[in-house]
Amino acid sequence: MPKPNPRHPNFPIPGGLELRAKGWRQEALLRLLENVLSVGEDPENLIVYAALGKAARNWAAHDAIVRTLKSMDEDQTLIIQSGKPVGLLKTHDKAPLVIMANCNIVGQWAKAEYFYELQEKGLICWGGLTAGAWQYIGSQGVIQGTYEIFMRIAEKRFGGSLEGRFILTAGLGGMGGAQPLAGRMAGAAILVVDIDPERVAKRKAIGFLDAVAPDLDTALQMIDAAVSEKRAVSIGLVGNAADIYPQIVKRGTVPDIVSDQTSAHDLVYGYVPKGMSLEEVRRLRTEGQGQLMAASRASIADHVRAMLTLQEKGAEVFDNGNLIRTQAREGGVANAFDIPIFTEAYLRPLFARAIGPFRWMALSGEESDIARIDDLVLELFPDNHIVTNWIRLARENIPFEGLPARIAWLGHGERTQLALGVNELVAKGELAGPVAFSRDHLDAGAMAHPNIMTENMKDGSDAIADWPLINAMTMCSSMADLVVIHSGGGGYAGYMTSAGVTIVADGTAAAAERIAHAITNDTSLGIIRYADAGYDEAIEAAEEHGVPHIKLDAS
Amino acid sequence: MPKPNPRHPNFPIPGGLELRAKGWRQEALLRLLENVLSVGEDPENLIVYAALGKAARNWAAHDAIVRTLKSMDEDQTLIIQSGKPVGLLKTHDKAPLVIMANCNIVGQWAKAEYFYELQEKGLICWGGLTAGAWQYIGSQGVIQGTYEIFMRIAEKRFGGSLEGRFILTAGLGGMGGAQPLAGRMAGAAILVVDIDPERVAKRKAIGFLDAVAPDLDTALQMIDAAVSEKRAVSIGLVGNAADIYPQIVKRGTVPDIVSDQTSAHDLVYGYVPKGMSLEEVRRLRTEGQGQLMAASRASIADHVRAMLTLQEKGAEVFDNGNLIRTQAREGGVANAFDIPIFTEAYLRPLFARAIGPFRWMALSGEESDIARIDDLVLELFPDNHIVTNWIRLARENIPFEGLPARIAWLGHGERTQLALGVNELVAKGELAGPVAFSRDHLDAGAMAHPNIMTENMKDGSDAIADWPLINAMTMCSSMADLVVIHSGGGGYAGYMTSAGVTIVADGTAAAAERIAHAITNDTSLGIIRYADAGYDEAIEAAEEHGVPHIKLDAS
Numbered sequence A, B: 001m002p003k004p005n006p007r008h009p010n011f012p013i014p015g016g017l018e019l020r021a022k023g024w025r026q027e028a029l030l031r032l033l034e035n036v037l038s039v040g041e042d043p044e045n046l047i048v049y050a051a052l053g054k055a056a057r058n059w060a061a062h063d064a065i066v067r068t069l070k071s072m073d074e075d076q077t078l079i080i081q082s083g084k085p086v087g088l089l090k091t092h093d094k095a096p097l098v099i100m101a102n103c104n105i106v107g108q109w110a111k112a113e114y115f116y117e118l119q120e121k122g123l124i125c126w127g128g129l130t131a132g133a134w135q136y137i138g139s140q141g142v143i144q145g146t147y148e149i150f151m152r153i154a155e156k157r158f159g160g161s162l163e164g165r166f167i168l169t170a171g172l173g174g175m176g177g178a179q180p181l182a183g184r185m186a187g188a189a190i191l192v193v194d195i196d197p198e199r200v201a202k203r204k205a206i207g208f209l210d211a212v213a214p215d216l217d218t219a220l221q222m223i224d225a226a227v228s229e230k231r232a233v234s235i236g237l238v239g240n241a242a243d244i245y246p247q248i249v250k251r252g253t254v255p256d257i258v259s260d261q262t263s264a265h266d267l268v269y270g271y272v273p274k275g276m277s278l279e280e281v282r283r284l285r286t287e288g289q290g291q292l293m294a295a296s297r298a299s300i301a302d303h304v305r306a307m308l309t310l311q312e313k314g315a316e317v318f319d320n321g322n323l324i325r326t327q328a329r330e331g332g333v334a335n336a337f338d339i340p341i342f343t344e345a346y347l348r349p350l351f352a353r354a355i356g357p358f359r360w361m362a363l364s365g366e367e368s369d370i371a372r373i374d375d376l377v378l379e380l381f382p383d384n385h386i387v388t389n390w391i392r393l394a395r396e397n398i399p400f401e402g403l404p405a406r407i408a409w410l411g412h413g414e415r416t417q418l419a420l421g422v423n424e425l426v427a428k429g430e431l432a433g434p435v436a437f438s439r440d441h442l443d444a445g446a447m448a449h450p451n452i453m454t455e456n457m458k459d460g461s462d463a464i465a466d467w468p469l470i471n472a473m474t475m476c477s478s479m480a481d482l483v484v485i486h487s488g489g490g491g492y493a494g495y496m497t498s499a500g501v502t503i504v505a506d507g508t509a510a511a512a513e514r515i516a517h518a519i520t521n522d523t524s525l526g527i528i529r530y531a532d533a534g535y536d537e538a539i540e541a542a543e544e545h546g547v548p549h550i551k552l553d554a555s
Ligand SMILES: NC(=O)c1ccc[n+]([C@@H]2O[C@H](COP(=O)([O-])OP(=O)(O)OC[C@H]3O[C@@H](n4cnc5c(N)ncnc54)[C@H](O)[C@@H]3O)[C@@H](O)[C@H]2O)c1
Pocket: A049, A050, A051, A142, A145, A170, A171, A172, A173, A174, A175, A176, A177, A193, A194, A195, A196, A199, A239, A240, A241, A242, A261, A262, A263, A264, A265, A266, A270, A271, A272, A273, A274, A320, A321, A322, A323, A442, A452
């Protein structure tokens, strides 16, 4: 039975054991679609997160998807083009149930302005990284991502701990809202600036933010106190980051860590330029896109100049994947890329071993299923410090949203082992229902994004998009249940291509076969991509695990 | 047994019944790779056609591919990234044997200059539309393409016949070299200009060109004579099109049809600017790329201005898919797009019904296999005028190159029916060996190319690249043997994305299943793509054939 959803009463949280489709595979995908709406930012408009990231093109498209998932057979494949179902083909029982391509635009046309045009014509919609693929699990995914970044910085610069350290960042939206909780979980004192009082209030209300400061002075005093007591705390402040960051510079305060997660990637629907009210910005979104883009770019330039100054003064400053450096460079900040990207700076050695954000969702809706799987993870991987630490922290700190779910940074072999173990638990009746597995698109072999994921690759292959396409084609050939190729929309248009995959563990032998093929090939490709680029970690991992990487004879 | 190849003695033409791989599927793909080299322009450098279109990244990559095809099992998949094999994954027996992604670059980076950089680093190679996918069958494919364009023009403007009509065009390279033969087969008097005397001599030597004129005066006299006698003839002329076209304008001569197939898409490795010798151009290719690009663009501007003048004076002028208008527009010819593209002008009603260039290759190497299949086509489709006419003409006029092959514009249902029929002939021993089926990437649902294939789509979806990606993912899910996603290289970088597929008919029941799934889904997607864009022909075809197109409720 679905559960009521206080946040969005029209979008109940799926659950229970009643099938509305012809099998659990189809039912699972239907529930995942329902789930991304139930945890989404603005489900009435099909928006899941990141300003424009949608679960389906429009309501007619959504309804046709739901109808088809309910009626289709296991040897059919539903084809979805940018959120709109276009065909239901006869395939076979080892083929995916759903194939999607979202927001892919031919290179020379892949620009924000053109994307908006196509969107207005109703011809395209952006799927974000997990909205259009029905894989979003609420804030948890990005909480761990941000937490792991903080912990890698702790290891690199602060003796393994962020106790008594000050983190400054901005943005309390769908993703950025995870920052205060991640910072507190990492033991730091974190200050997060957002221009929108409603967003700030919301993060406080759902327990992601400890306190809201009335002004910058008070905020810095609260931070100072926490730092000297080595007390973890998260403080919110209403303000424009392009004002606040320079003010902090002026006061001579230097935080230990500085980042930003405003929607800087989108100069129209995301970023709010300084000196403008939210109302003014909302009006310009329809009436003055050009003016708004110019103002946003200028404001981001100031914002990033302040970040660069703090970097010079010794802060650990990084770009957290919102294209802020790219926008700043276009706004005239020639050295914006002196700020490193988080992937290259902290996470690449993990990705090179195909360790990345893997996740699972309890389709029954029962939280106890996740608890049981948490135990299994701790049993299976007692020596994996990152994962055991995270599972313990997450259990204590992270409220479930929508379908109960968990994320954990697992690698090649581990992911397959866990998913097979879960499938067995389903078979033995130790879980209330089937479980769906997916991973972030930002995963080893699955994303080309030269300003985020693949910046400064060792061999210079940053912009080569063959890899995510190979990943998606391989997943279609490896019994995955849902496969998707996404490219960027809005300000991300032309900046990325990525692939996503979902696999359903319903306790059958067929599911075990699917898991063994799809998950193993997915992480194999991750290792192969980095081995091909010359990363030692990947070359070693390939040997260690017998990954079938082809090496050429020296020519 | 392989056959000797007088043109390239080191690259014998594959054939015979001896298997070097573990099964016919693998052997077939190996032979197709060998074949594109045996018919290629410069096989020593792995170049098949179109200046830079390669069969593999380099020789070490080629050798590893060959080794792997020979040793791999039927439930494995070889992964190829831009011509380089990177992994051999365990999949299953309904998965493709080979998956490729070639030359795909993230949008904002997809520009000619960046492509050349990546190419120089050895990180990428362009596969053309059929070189990298091992699907090229020599000139025949493009001969029919050009012939069908001429015949559609004949129907539209000249009462169904080109007798007594004058066609002016340029380019006698790997593809363009088909023009004189296509023009003669269509009954016209055709003059083809090329700057390279060797190319001109070669087309004459292999029987594609009737005669070479020593100068423009003589050329025009020869054309005049043929026109007045309504005699079909093809004349070559050594010269720069950017000189010759304006001279023809000056003389007041107005051909009936005007086009061009120089390598205008590539300002460095393709087009030769007027006023420059071939030697000079070859030197600048390494030493002065910038200068060469500017000179090419200026020259193309003159070339296209002459075409526009001839259009004003009443000639039927069209762009034959070499990006010449795009280059001219960048060179300052604002109205270059007054010249229509051949797809929109002549072929779209065919593509909307998924009628496009389908082809088959006799893996035995026996020409009699093609003859037997020609008969089958005539038996199966007696009322299909385009196809029966073409098969009769091709039998008379087209010499085989490499593996004996045939191309024919067949549509949804027809392709599946023919391939199943051929598979039966193989099973019954009526053919000497198995047959491989493929199609051009320039096919209904398989290409996004806003300046060629998808220009001026009814709904404005020209630049949406979801469709070729969907096609490739669907082919991976429909038992195809080889699946590939290509994007443009050189001057085509950022201008296109396309998908290719190969299916092997080895006479087994499994092959029949592969054919039924892969070919039917391929053409279904073609119809769906055009139906979704609002083309009546496609909407009718979908209904007529029961294609599973999903229509949304009016919202
Ligand atoms: N690690 C990654 O790669 C990763 C993961 C998720 C999201 N992101 C990126 O992070 C960014 C934020 O994502 P989101 O889902 O939270 O977006 P969102 O649109 O939901 O929220 C953005 C927030 O920024 C605030 N804001 C805008 N301009 C501001 C300014 N000048 N000063 C202060 N606050 C401002 C807005 O009020 C809003 O609350 C996006 O660019 C997204 O794509 C990156």
